[in-house]
Amino acid sequence: MKTKVRLENVHCYYGNFMAVHDVTLPIYDRQITAIIGPSGCGKSTLLRSINRMNELVGGSVRGSLWLEEQNLYAPEVDPVKVRRRIGMVFQKPNPFPRSIYENIAFGVRQHKLAAKNEIDDVVESCLRRAALWDEVQHKLKMSALQLSGGQQQRLCIARTIALQPDVVLMDEPCAALDPIGTGKIEDLMQELKRDYTIIIVTHNMQQAARASDHTVMMMMRDDRAGEMIEFGETNQVFTRPRDKRTEDYVSGRFG
Amino acid sequence: MSKLPDAIPTSTDLVRRQLIARLGSIGLLLSMVFSLLALVVLFADVIDQIAGYTVTTYSRDPATLANKPLAELSIAQLATLLRANVSDTSFDTFVTTALEKKDAATRSKLVSDVLRAPNESTISDIPLNQLSALELTENIIEARLGTERVRALAEERLAAATPEQMVAFIRSEFLSPVSETDLTDGELPLEKVDFETLLTIINERFSADQFARYDVSELANESQEAIIDVIRKELVGVPNEDAILGKPLDEATHDELAEFLRGRFLEESYAQMPAYFTAEMTPVEDLQKLIRAELLQPVDPATFSPGKSIEQLSAKEIVAAARANLEPHRQDALFAAALEIDGRATLLKHIEDEVLVPSVAQSWGLYHSLFDRAGIEMEAAQKYPGAKIEFRSWITRDFLTNVMSSRAEESGIRTALLGSLWMLALTILIALPIGVGAAIYLEELAGKSRLSQLIQINIYNLAGVPSIIYGMLGLTIFVRTLGDVMGVTSGALFGVNDSNGRTILSAALTMALLVLPLIIVNAQEALRAVPTTLREAAYGIGLTKLQTIWHHVLPAALPGILTGSILAMSRAIGETAPLIVIGASTFITVDPNGPFSKFTVLPIQIYKWTSMPDPTFRNVAAAAIIVLLIVLITLNLAAILLRNRFRRQSA
Numbered sequence: 072m073k074t075k076v077r078l079e080n081v082h083c084y085y086g087n088f089m090a091v092h093d094v095t096l097p098i099y100d101r102q103i104t105a106i107i108g109p110s111g112c113g114k115s116t117l118l119r120s121i122n123r124m125n126e127l128v129g130g131s132v133r134g135s136l137w138l139e140e141q142n143l144y145a146p147e148v149d150p151v152k153v154r155r156r157i158g159m160v161f162q163k164p165n166p167f168p169r170s171i172y173e174n175i176a177f178g179v180r181q182h183k184l185a186a187k188n189e190i191d192d193v194v195e196s197c198l199r200r201a202a203l204w205d206e207v208q209h210k211l212k213m214s215a216l217q218l219s220g221g222q223q224q225r226l227c228i229a230r231t232i233a234l235q236p237d238v239v240l241m242d243e244p245c246a247a248l249d250p251i252g253t254g255k256i257e258d259l260m261q262e263l264k265r266d267y268t269i270i271i272v273t274h275n276m277q278q279a280a281r282a283s284d285h286t287v288m289m290m291m292r293d294d295r296a297g298e299m300i301e302f303g304e305t306n307q308v309f310t311r312p313r314d315k316r317t318e319d320y321v322s323g324r325f326g
Numbered sequence: 327m328s329k330l331p332d333a334i335p336t337s338t339d340l341v342r343r344q345l346i347a348r349l350g351s352i353g354l355l356l357s358m359v360f361s362l363l364a365l366v367v368l369f370a371d372v373i374d375q376i377a378g379y380t381v382t383t384y385s386r387d388p389a390t391l392a393n394k395p396l397a398e399l400s401i402a403q404l405a406t407l408l409r410a411n412v413s414d415t416s417f418d419t420f421v422t423t424a425l426e427k428k429d430a431a432t433r434s435k436l437v438s439d440v441l442r443a444p445n446e447s448t449i450s451d452i453p454l455n456q457l458s459a460l461e462l463t464e465n466i467i468e469a470r471l472g473t474e475r476v477r478a479l480a481e482e483r484l485a486a487a488t489p490e491q492m493v494a495f496i497r498s499e500f501l502s503p504v505s506e507t508d509l510t511d512g513e514l515p516l517e518k519v520d521f522e523t524l525l526t527i528i529n530e531r532f533s534a535d536q537f538a539r540y541d542v543s544e545l546a547n548e549s550q551e552a553i554i555d556v557i558r559k560e561l562v563g564v565p566n567e568d569a570i571l572g573k574p575l576d577e578a579t580h581d582e583l584a585e586f587l588r589g590r591f592l593e594e595s596y597a598q599m600p601a602y603f604t605a606e607m608t609p610v611e612d613l614q615k616l617i618r619a620e621l622l623q624p625v626d627p628a629t630f631s632p633g634k635s636i637e638q639l640s641a642k643e644i645v646a647a648a649r650a651n652l653e654p655h656r657q658d659a660l661f662a663a664a665l666e667i668d669g670r671a672t673l674l675k676h677i678e679d680e681v682l683v684p685s686v687a688q689s690w691g692l693y694h695s696l697f698d699r700a701g702i703e704m705e706a707a708q709k710y711p712g713a714k715i716e717f718r719s720w721i722t723r724d725f726l727t728n729v730m731s732s733r734a735e736e737s738g739i740r741t742a743l744l745g746s747l748w749m750l751a752l753t754i755l756i757a758l759p760i761g762v763g764a765a766i767y768l769e770e771l772a773g774k775s776r777l778s779q780l781i782q783i784n785i786y787n788l789a790g791v792p793s794i795i796y797g798m799l800g801l802t803i804f805v806r807t808l809g810d811v812m813g814v815t816s817g818a819l820f821g822v823n824d825s826n827g828r829t830i831l832s833a834a835l836t837m838a839l840l841v842l843p844l845i846i847v848n849a850q851e852a853l854r855a856v857p858t859t860l861r862e863a864a865y866g867i868g869l870t871k872l873q874t875i876w877h878h879v880l881p882a883a884l885p886g887i888l889t890g891s892i893l894a895m896s897r898a899i900g901e902t903a904p905l906i907v908i909g910a911s912t913f914i915t916v917d918p919n920g921p922f923s924k925f926t927v928l929p930i931q932i933y934k935w936t937s938m939p940d941p942t943f944r945n946v947a948a949a950a951i952i953v954l955l956i957v958l959i960t961l962n963l964a965a966i967l968l969r970n971r972f973r974r975q976s977a
């Protein structure tokens with residue numbers, strides 16, 4: 072299996088506070104990697120440091136992160152470019168307060184990814200891939216805020232893949248959704264896996280077990296810095312955890 | 327399982343708490359009622375002033391203007407009446423403004439219509455050769471060319487007449503047999519006529535010669551019969567020819583005859599006589615010829631406006647040329663045609679305003695007018711007998727479109743309203759970009775440095791600085807330094823205006839300073855209210871900071887920013903003190919037409935009117951207050967609507 076993203080001795084800080092301690096981790100190409108762990112252990116911090124979103128809220132990183140052969144934190148790298156290649160879907164669906172069409176077309180136009188007359192096609196194909204086309208094809212001009220939560224989240228995913236990223240980060244994408252919405256997103260992830268590398272943070276053990284190929288287990292140390300205590304194939308992590316704490320956590324005896 | 331707190335309030339505690347809460351809410355209710363009451367009283371006072379009965383007195387009695395009611399006069403007659411009663415300058419202004427409503431082509435057509443040879447039918451309904459000599463002289467020559475012309479004509483006739491003609495005329499006028507009926511207008515016989523009338527007959531008909539022979543004052547003491555005898559002897563029958571000139575007429579010279587006739591027909595006091603004389607002494611054909619020569623000739627455009635074609639003339643030049651180069655009847659025709667452009671109603675209004683000059687002698691409040699009509703009518707009838715009493719609202723279309731005037735009933739807020747709007751537009755044009763820019767900088771770009779915190783605190787403080795301080799700042803910087811000295815705000819630098827720096831631009835800059843803190847703080851709040859998730863979404867699709875702000879944060883914050891700006895505008899439109907300090911004008915009759923105009927604004931106008939001695943100005947001020955309130959309420963309503971839409975959208 073090819074490694075798409077590589078984290079080497081990554082430490083994450085907020086000012087002087089260390090939120091994540093020394094994570095070294097390969098993320099495999101066209102696989103779904105789940106990050107699990109109790110609240111506050113630094114899952115989101117770690118995820119957001121991959122596309123350099125963390126520095127927008129005052130975070131910094133020590134160690135190195137690689138997208139294929141590119142060091143993401145090399146001084147000459149433009150974080151804006153990083154975010155284009157590593158897309159992100161957030162916990163709370165956050166479509167732009169514009170039309171459904173415009174939500175997808177905006178980024179495409181901004182980055183000149185398609186000629187003017189091709190944008191319609193791009194919008195359609197992205198909505199199809201996000202399994203949303205059938206539901207919205209007749210109301211593309213409608214405000215995205217009028218969609219249901221699940222539809223909004225799928226729209227956000229469509230918006231992300233419209234930029235043809237290498238990696239898609241998902242930070243608890245189903246936390247605000249009902250089980251049906253959740254199911255649809257999970258199906259969609261399996262669909263997208265064929266073309267994209269996906270990293271997902273989740274609180275839902277079943278989801279991690281069902282949907283992911285690899286699992287990262289994180290835990291907070293006494294100094295409140297998060298560290299990775301286990302990494303392996305999902306099957307192994309859930310059935311034969313090497314760490315006692317993982318076993319307690321995945322079986323619900325913890326937190 | 328949570329535990330209940332240890333100390334559960336006893337029932338007395340509860341009662342006390344409820345009492346305090348009730349007292350508190352009553353206090354809040356009272357303060358609200360009090361402020362509402364104050365508002366109602368303010369409104370009630372203003373509204374009381376904006377309508378009510380007024381007594382209007384005219385400086386001239388309308389009935390004495392013409393022999394017919396004004397409503398029955400034709401436009402031409404009204405125009406003549408107006409011309410006769412107002413100064414040439416104001417009349418010319420009316421004509422000029424009317425003409426200016428039409429383009430040059432239409433104007434020149436009006437003029438050429440007047441210059442053209444008129445058709446006979448425009449002069450008289452009946453063909454000229456069917457009219458008698460008297461009709462030709464009186465109805466046409468005198469009516470159109472004036473009495474002086476006829477008098478001159480009569481003199482001409484007199485000089486040209488042969489003695490034979492004059493003798494024949496005198497014989498037919500004075501020597502035809504007179505019957506008693508002729509003397510008494512049909513009341514035969516003389517015995518039936520009363521004494522006074524008999525004396526009148528003598529006074530009217532006696533010639534100088536006869537007066538010399540009788541002493542009329544003594545005759546008055548005689549008996550009726552004696553007087554009748556005198557009349558029969560002296561006046562009835564064929565008069566004595568020799569008595570007229572003291573010798574037989576055939577022996578009189580031309581001059582003697584002419585002098586007699588001049589005394590009888592051409593004296594200033596006999597208004598109709600010259601026309602009669604002319605008509606009798608001139609062959610009809612000559613009169614017709616004269617009319618054709620003098621009235622039915624075209625005027626050469628070159629004499630109307632030497633050196634220029636009529637199309638090139640401005641309205642003003644047309645009026646001047648008409649006055650200088652046209653006969654009276656053509657002047658009247660041209661002016662009437664011009665005034666007709668404005669219509670009859672405007673003409674009547676000119677006559678009312680300029681000739682009759684109405685003035686409000688007294689006005690009553692609205693409430694008084696509604697509930698005590700009878701009382702008001704009695705009072706008015708007593709104090710101003712015969713004056714017009716009418717219900718009048720002071721807010722009218724005219725009030726909005728009239729310029730200022732020293733007479734309350736003519737005053738309007740046109741210039742003040744335009745001034746306010748100009749100032750408002752410029753203020754917002756200046757303050758909005760700067761304010762929003764500053765807010766973006768402080769909110770999105772500047773970190774939490776000490777400097778930015780200092781700036782922030784300063785802005786909060788500036789919002790609380792008394793507005794008059796801004797006025798002084800504006801006076802020093804914008805009026806004096808930038809205006810008088812550097813010529814930027816006065817427009818001298820741009821060649822627009824060579825006057826001082828007390829211009830709309832200076833006012834707008836001062837106001838912009840004044841509302842800037844408001845706009846910045848409001849915009850900051852609006853920016854802060856934009857959810858982080860929206861920013862994350864934008865960054866997540868690889869937008870730069872500026873793109874994120876421009877495409878997503880700013881649009882989302884726009885309703886909030888606009889709301890704040892509208893509130894700032896309503897603050898600016900109501901401000902008076904700073905504008906007084908920088909020297910807004912108080913009396914301006916010319917519309918402000920650009921950033922470098924002198925100006926006045928609504929609140930200053932109101933302030934000025936309330937301090938006028940004539941109490942009628944208080945009604946005008948109340949009307950202006952209502953207009954200002956309407957503008958303010960509209961602005962605030964817009965702000966509320968925007969805010970509500972914004973809330974609903976983000977919900």
Ligand SMILES: Nc1ncnc2c1ncn2[C@@H]1O[C@H](COP(=O)(O)OP(=O)(O)O)[C@@H](O)[C@H]1O
Binds near residue numbers: 090112114115128129
């Ligand atoms: N913007 C921030 N500034 C400072 N500390 C932060 C910030 N975001 C998160 N943290 C801290 O970093 C730690 C990890 O947070 P987070 O990554 O959100 O945890 P998780 O996503 O696993 O719940 C927490 O202790 C949290 O308080």
Ligand SMILES: [Mg+2]
Binds near residue numbers: 114116
């Ligand atoms: Mg999290």
